[in-house]
Amino acid sequence: MNALLTDLYQLTMAAGYFAAGKQQDTATFEFTVRRLPRGRNFVVIAGIHRVVEYLLGLRFTPEEITYLQGLPNFRNVAPGFWEYLAGFRFTGDVFCVPEGTVLFEGQPVLNIRAPLIEGQLPETFLLSAVTFETLIATKAALVAHAAQGRDVVEFGTRRAHTPEAGVLGARAAYIGGCAGTSNVLAGFRYGIPVMGTSAHSWVLAFDSERQAFTQLQQLLGDRTVQLIDTYDPLEAAKLVAELGGPLWGVRLDSGDFVQQSKQVRKILDDAGLTSAKIMASGDLEEHKIEELLAAGAPIDAFGVGTELATSADAPNMGAIYKLVEIESQGVTRYTAKHSPQKSTLPGAKQLFRYSDFDLLGLHDECAGGSEAMLKPLIIGGTLVREMPDVASIRRRAQENLDPWPSEPKRMGRSHALEELEKKY
Numbered sequence: 001m002n003a004l005l006t007d008l009y010q011l012t013m014a015a016g017y018f019a020a021g022k023q024q025d026t027a028t029f030e031f032t033v034r035r036l037p038r039g040r041n042f043v044v045i046a047g048i049h050r051v052v053e054y055l056l057g058l059r060f061t062p063e064e065i066t067y068l069q070g071l072p073n074f075r076n077v078a079p080g081f082w083e084y085l086a087g088f089r090f091t092g093d094v095f096c097v098p099e100g101t102v103l104f105e106g107q108p109v110l111n112i113r114a115p116l117i118e119g120q121l122p123e124t125f126l127l128s129a130v131t132f133e134t135l136i137a138t139k140a141a142l143v144a145h146a147a148q149g150r151d152v153v154e155f156g157t158r159r160a161h162t163p164e165a166g167v168l169g170a171r172a173a174y175i176g177g178c179a180g181t182s183n184v185l186a187g188f189r190y191g192i193p194v195m196g197t198s199a200h201s202w203v204l205a206f207d208s209e210r211q212a213f214t215q216l217q218q219l220l221g222d223r224t225v226q227l228i229d230t231y232d233p234l235e236a237a238k239l240v241a242e243l244g245g246p247l248w249g250v251r252l253d254s255g256d257f258v259q260q261s262k263q264v265r266k267i268l269d270d271a272g273l274t275s276a277k278i279m280a281s282g283d284l285e286e287h288k289i290e291e292l293l294a295a296g297a298p299i300d301a302f303g304v305g306t307e308l309a310t311s312a313d314a315p316n317m318g319a320i321y322k323l324v325e326i327e328s329q330g331v332t333r334y335t336a337k338h339s340p341q342k343s344t345l346p347g348a349k350q351l352f353r354y355s356d357f358d359l360l361g362l363h364d365e366c367a368g369g370s371e372a373m374l375k376p377l378i379i380g381g382t383l384v385r386e387m388p389d390v391a392s393i394r395r396r397a398q399e400n401l402d403p404w405p406s407e408p409k410r411m412g413r414s415h416a417l418e419e420l421e422k423k424y
Contacts, residue, residue: 003060003088004067006124012073014117018081026327027116028348031109031126035318037135042405043317044141044397045109046172047133048099048377049387054125055094055378060085084117091381092118095363095374097351099388100175100396104408107358108374109319111348116326123321131319132165133172135311140176141401143304146286148293151179151301153195155281156309169309175394177401178308179301190390197223200253203230210239222246225279228264229254237264241271249277249300258297265298277301285313324348334424346424347417350374361414 017023033043065082068074092114097103109130112119144152154173157166170186180193187194198216206212209231217224228236228250240250250268252260257280268276280292281303289302306312322344325334334346348363352370359367363374377385388396413421 002064003058003085003121004064006121008071008073010121010124011068013120015074015077015081017117017120018084019078022328023084023115023117025116026113027119027323028111028113028325029119029123029321030111030324030344030349031130031319031321032344033103033105033107033109033317034320034342036105037138037311037314037317039314040138040142041408042102042104042138043134044137044176044400045097045101045103045130045134046099046137046175046393047130047168048096048110050129050133050168051094051096051110051122051126052377052383052387054129055090055122056381056383058088058090058121060088062086088118089381090118090122090378091115092378093376093380094378095350096377097373098375098393098396100393100400101373102397102400102405103351104358104405104411106411107351107360108349110377111324111363111374113348119323127319127321131317133168133175134319135314135317136169136172136308137176137397139308139311139314140173140178141397142286143284143289143302143308144177145401145404146289146293147302150299152177153279153301153303154178154181154183154308155196155303155305157183159306160309166309171390173308174390175397177394177398178304182303192390197225197251198227200227200230203227209236210243213239213243217243217246223248226250227253229260233260234263234267237267240276241267241273244271245273245276247273247276249279251279251281251303253280253282257292257299258295261292261297261299279303281305283307320344334420336421336424345417345421347420349417356410358409358411359414360411360417362416362420365414365416367414 065085092112094110094112096110154170156169160166160169166183167186170181170183171190174192180195182196184194186192197220203209203212213226225248226240229252261278264278277300279301280299284302284304285307292299323335325332325347336346337344350361350363351373352359352361352367353373354370
């Protein structure tokens with residue numbers, strides 16, 4: 001994992017900590033959902049797999065160290081720091097909620113207890129990685145909920161901010177509730193179902209729509225989804241009806257989905273193709289899907305791209321990664337910010353979940369009858385919990401979302417945490 005994929009000030013602080021002799025101080029950093037994304041009252045946590053990959057693979061190559069040595073910020077750094085970076089490994093502990101967990105505002109995602117520099121350096125990467133996949137998983141949950149049990153396929157790689165964001169977004173979308181993705185690498189890498197048949201260019205490449213439809217049907221058999229809005233959707237639907245099976249169904253990618261889907265449904269049913277499905281795609285998101293179904297559109301599946309792959313209506317989340325306690329020479333000091341709108345709580349924390357209530361307490365407290373949500377993931381730099389496959393994470397998310405979290409979960413603070421907050 002590229003150690004330079006970070007902000008300069010992380011490395012500046014690392015050099016400063018080393019110069020001050022603080023590299024052996026034990027620090028606890030906490031990743032918290034400070035503010036929910038716009039229009040959300042919960043988030044579905046995703047991206048923890050990248051936390052593991054990053055921390056266990058974090059290394060500085062000789063070329064990277066040479067580059068850093070040439071930067072103005074480091075002209076006064078002693079040789080011992082570069083020797084330290086050359087042997088750098090993460091040796092700390094990580095306690096984390098499992099991927100697929102639903103969290104609410106003010107709740108911790110993970111905490112890292114490690115030598116100070118090892119805890120400081122991951123901040124930038126972890127915030128970026130977990131926030132991105134969490135945004136997409138949460139958006140997918142909203143879209144899938146709006147579809148009322150109908151399949152939603154993630155179509156967004158071409159609109160994602162980078163190709164790799166498309167792969168990671170597809171994974172997160174599947175966790176959040178999508179039935180599959182059009183991204184083949186996501187299918188290969190994570191075992192996600194891949195779906196898709198042809199584009200408008202397929203139809204345009206043949207001399208006639210009939211020829212294009214026939215050729216596709218010969219290739220795909222009962223996996224065939226005919227794209228019927230290249231020219232005239234109703235005439236294309238009649239052609240599909242004439243050709244008959246084998247056929248999965250048809251896709252509408254533009255136009256008045258309510259009217260067209262009703263007309264197409266009648267054409268297919270009249271031809272005896274009652275099992276053929278209708279899929280809609282094209283600038284869809286949860287609100288449009290709700291409107292279509294409320295209007296009685298007989299649509300069986302949805303393809304959602306741009307709005308999902310970019311979490312377009314809520315592209316950021318107020319996540320923070322803050323120092324909450326530090327131990328130096330056997331003395332522990334609890335730390336907290338007090339600035340307006342950016343205050344934090346001192347001490348390493350644990351989130352205890354009851355059936356209808358969440359309790360935020362200190363990490364060494366117990367709360368009978370609850371589930372302790374931050375579970376050991378890495379201890380002493382070694383992975384101690386088997387990472388689940390994406391299908392298992394998806395099931396956990398669906399369990400967390402049933403019943404649907406229409407209101408934020410009530411949350412209290414333990415007496416011990418309240419007392420610590422008063423002191424610090």
